[in-house]
Amino acid sequence: MAGHAKALTFSEATSSEAFSERFSANGDGNLPRLIAAAVTHVHDLIKQFRPTQDEWRQLIAFLTEVGHASDERRQEWVLLSDLIGASALVEEINSRRPKAATPNTIRGPFFRNDAPERASGSSISLDGVGEPLMVSARVQDLDGLPIAGAEIITWQANGEGFYENQQPDLQPEHNLRGLFRTNADGRFHYRSVMPAGYGVPDDGPVGRLLAEAGYPLRRPAHLHFVVRAKGFETITTHIYDASDPHLAEDALFGVRPELVTSFEAADIGGQRGKTANLTFVMVRAKPGRAG
Numbered sequence: 001m002a003g004h005a006k007a008l009t010f011s012e013a014t015s016s017e018a019f020s021e022r023f024s025a026n027g028d029g030n031l032p033r034l035i036a037a038a039v040t041h042v043h044d045l046i047k048q049f050r051p052t053q054d055e056w057r058q059l060i061a062f063l064t065e066v067g068h069a070s071d072e073r074r075q076e077w078v079l080l081s082d083l084i085g086a087s088a089l090v091e092e093i094n095s096r097r098p099k100a101a102t103p104n105t106i107r108g109p110f111f112r113n114d115a116p117e118r119a120s121g122s123s124i125s126l127d128g129v130g131e132p133l134m135v136s137a138r139v140q141d142l143d144g145l146p147i148a149g150a151e152i153i154t155w156q157a158n159g160e161g162f163y164e165n166q167q168p169d170l171q172p173e174h175n176l177r178g179l180f181r182t183n184a185d186g187r188f189h190y191r192s193v194m195p196a197g198y199g200v201p202d203d204g205p206v207g208r209l210l211a212e213a214g215y216p217l218r219r220p221a222h223l224h225f226v227v228r229a230k231g232f233e234t235i236t237t238h239i240y241d242a243s244d245p246h247l248a249e250d251a252l253f254g255v256r257p258e259l260v261t262s263f264e265a266a267d268i269g270g271q272r273g274k275t276a277n278l279t280f281v282m283v284r285a286k287p288g289r290a291g
Contacts, residue, residue: 012047016039075109091104115153120180127172141283152188154178155177156176194274197222202217216249218246221240221244222239225237
């Protein structure tokens with residue numbers, strides 16, 4: 001047909017180029033190039049391992065099952081991204097900060113954006129089950145100055161290693177979740193219970209596949225935080241229990257030395273419990289980046 005560029009004939013040798021040529025011709029920006037590069041890697045893997053049609057259908061069935069396992073309470077795609085280190089790598093590339101600043105980690109699959117606001121000093125443990133924990137924290141900038149009015153979202157597993165949205169019939173709605181704001185000194189505190197480490201969910205397709213492959217699926221005990229303040233880069237991070245034996249094999253690649261802290265023994269309301277004293281150091285947002 002005159003006037004039309006001749007398309008590459010699709011073959012084992014030209015498969016990646018044939019796709020890239022067609023795809024890049026119809027898109028602008030970085031996304032088409034990213035997709036074309038991903039497809040090239042997929043084609044290279046197929047050529048390297050030469051799967052049968054049945055093996056390829058098994059892979060498609062796995063990906064389909066991941067989609068079916070995802071809903072408003074459970075995000076299996078996020079879990080897959082987290083467990084293969086993709087989420088951690090994207091976070092690492094996009095959140096480089098000065099050494100003194102609190103490093104970012106990933107949110108993980110159990111984050112909810114609707115944590116209820118609570119008064120400083122209140123408890124996020126709605127069922128009161130577990131070893132008491134008192135968390136005291138300060139939010140400051142790189143110069144050590146307090147950041148007043150910062151918004152902090154926290155969430156965690158309970159003493160048995162389960163999040164509230166994993167056990168909607170066993171834990172109260174929004175158990176062990178809360179939103180706090182710092183005072184004029186950049187401080188906030190709240191009561192909770194000690195979280196337990198846990199195995200990454202293996203009742204879905206992602207966990208089952210990686211467990212069968214012998215991949216370690218343990219997470220050390222930790223607290224989650226998102227810290228936001230106008231004019232500053234948002235912090236999304238974990239705080240890990242220094243006494244947990246699984247720090248070196250965190251399945252989500254989130255452990256950083258700066259994020260490991262000792263939970264000290266203390267008397268809390270007449271009960272034996274633990275305390276954690278934390279500091280979050282924020283960085284001024286660069287022009288064009290959301291705070």
